[in-house]
Amino acid sequence: EKGTYPHFMLKEIDEQPFVIRNIITKYKDDDDNIKLEESIRQTVADADRIYIIAAGTSYHSGLVGKEMIEKIANIPVETHIASEFLYNMPLLSKKPLFIFISQSGETADLRGVLVNVKKLGHPSLTITNVPGSTLSREADFTLHTYGGPEIAVASTKAYTAQMAVMVILAVDAARARGVEIDFDPLQELGIVANAMEIFTNQKEVLEEVARDYLSVSRNCFFIGRSMDYYVCLEGALKLKEISYIQAEGFAGGELKHGTIALIEEGTPVIGLATQSDVNLNIRGNMKEVVARGAYPCFISMEGCEHEEDKIVMPAVHKFLTPLVSVLPMQLIAYYAALHRGCDVDKPRNLAKSVTVE
């Protein structure tokens, strides 16, 4: 039920802090440690390489998951688009683990890969919002994202929930492998939930950005570097699917290799700057587009903020910035769609779960 909300999408955006707190509770034992099945811990810790398979928004969370697992647990990870992997499989390592990320657990492209992986005898884990789903039943293991039903076609809370579960998984695997970890993911997720609330309580500024930048634009760019780049891909997808504005998420340093030719007087460019090690680089990339007439909107995080920034998010752990920085992206897309009179919850040509290849 939508309750007092005009759209499911807005309700689901607002639910994100609660979903994160729910995940903390579900994955915490009585001693405040991570609660995860021993067999899952061992399977992840034993893998010599992890292949994350997903589509759309879940693919974007898989890109963040790769960073988390590689940097926290020191296990090499590749993230693949399911429909590509299905017909163009790369060389596999000796002891691979396959992780399928799917809100619905029903996506046909992923199912195709899972069937092949099982034939090859490799272990599989599904991270899903629907534990009884096909991908959950057919994989060896399941981790539940506890997001509650997601009704709007555009995925929001499922994305942040998937990343929250992956950071817990990464830290658990790291400990099993004897890697020293200097942060408590459950505690850091609590800080994330609080930071998310800032946006759910202050939507006016994002509504204003959407009106100002996107009510008449034909196109829009989202640029960022490292983790921010992945969030930009997701920001662009959200905007495309519900507002029908042509949008591209781009790695800041890559624009000058061709795409910068598309920047005209007034082209909106949203620059995401939450990563301190590349903060000056992305600021430089924004200067390059501004010099060609772009209309810039800076979104940053405490510790990276500059005077030019429209939105500054509260600081969160460096591996968890996407869980917070995606909220302004989701809300900008929502309000842009609203201003343009689009059907927010049921965008054209799309279905909530894609059960055909």
Ligand code: F6R
């Ligand atoms: C975008 C969106 C889709 C899904 C994709 C995968 O907002 O919802 O891109 O993320 O179709 O779906 P699941 O996660 O159910 O496998």
